[in-house]
Amino acid sequence: MTHRPPIRAVLWDIDGTLLDSEPHHHRATLAICRSHGYELSAEDGASFLGCGFPEFYASLDARSPMPVPFRAWVDAITDRYLEGIAGVTPREGAYALVAAFAGLGLRQACVSNSGRRVVEANLRAIALPHLEFAVSRDDVSNGKPDPEGYRLAAHRLGVPPEACAAIEDSPTGARAAKAAGMLTIAWPQHPHLVFDTVDHRVDHLHEVDWPGLCGTRA
Template sequence: MVRNPIPSPIRAILWDIDGTLMDSEPWHQQITVEVCRGYGHELSDEDCRSMHGVAFREIYAALHARRPFPIDLHAWADEINAQYVANVHRVRPREGAFALVEAFAARGLAQACVSNGGRMIVDANMRAMSIPHFRFSIAREDVANGKPHPEPYLLAARMLGLAPEACAVIEDSPTGARSAKAAGMLTIAWPQHPAVVFDTVDHLVEDPASLDWDALCG
């Protein structure tokens, strides 16, 4: 008789930042479009959708192949990042996100942030959020392989001293969700737009608070 394995109780919540904790994607998109336009790239709506959750180096490589930039990746990314950091005080938290952080903290769950963004952006977002419950943050520079590779989430689990299956991930993008699933973690997709198509996830929700956390946390 084959028995289904008993799921491990969840002991930690790993959060994506942009678009999940912070409603920052419109700012990233607007700034990226403006900077690219200055170098002769007009980005379509489809271009913008395809960039969702993707690291800068992959975006730059795709656009550079289409029409070479007169500046290198680092100068291009620094220009976008500087404009975002200058406006980070205008970025609002995603509705309901900070209340969830507080609720998870009250349960005694460890929490950390795992981003595909660069350290400059991650640190700016962490300062803007000013939430004491996050143990640490992981940025793109902290790993050899960014999302959708599992490395960022596996690193977070190691830093917490937990097995991957003891971690739940909350993500708004298919790229991030692929990373979490590949890491063997409970993957919760919380998209901002209903048209976003995900691969296999454990839960696709309009609100992560609606899940049975009593059951998930054992």
């Protein structure tokens, strides 16, 4: 059996993981689609949890041609989301874990499937000094479930992927982290979600033996 090295870094997804922002994204997306005469159900929006805009748009356009160009669609949804960002709240317990991980000496960064404008606004809302940087969908050629973003984050930290833990709320993000070779923790908000192979699926991150994973347990 292959043993992992001690965890040295934690990579966080943002939307739905650090922030309870997915409902805000869904409402913005539904509103903009409907404003262009494109009917998108709430179920449609939920089915693309964790999916990046390019993949989401391509799927919708394949089903029925979108009446608005991709870039204009993204910008409009982003503008609508940012208008309401003051109402976005942290996910319960997430910020406390960021501080606890810092206390364990772990480095931390974010890997998001959202565009750079959303990521930067989210980071300003989070305002936690322990998060060193964030990789956005605009920083990579391929978004989640491709592992490119997670591999880029590990490279920027100078930490091998196998010494990183990734925390995700969606199957799409978990697949990306797992493909990058990271210890993958699913922390979903929706109990119906089906995950492929992950190392841990938890209702709360305190269920994970972090000192044991980091090799710091007395």
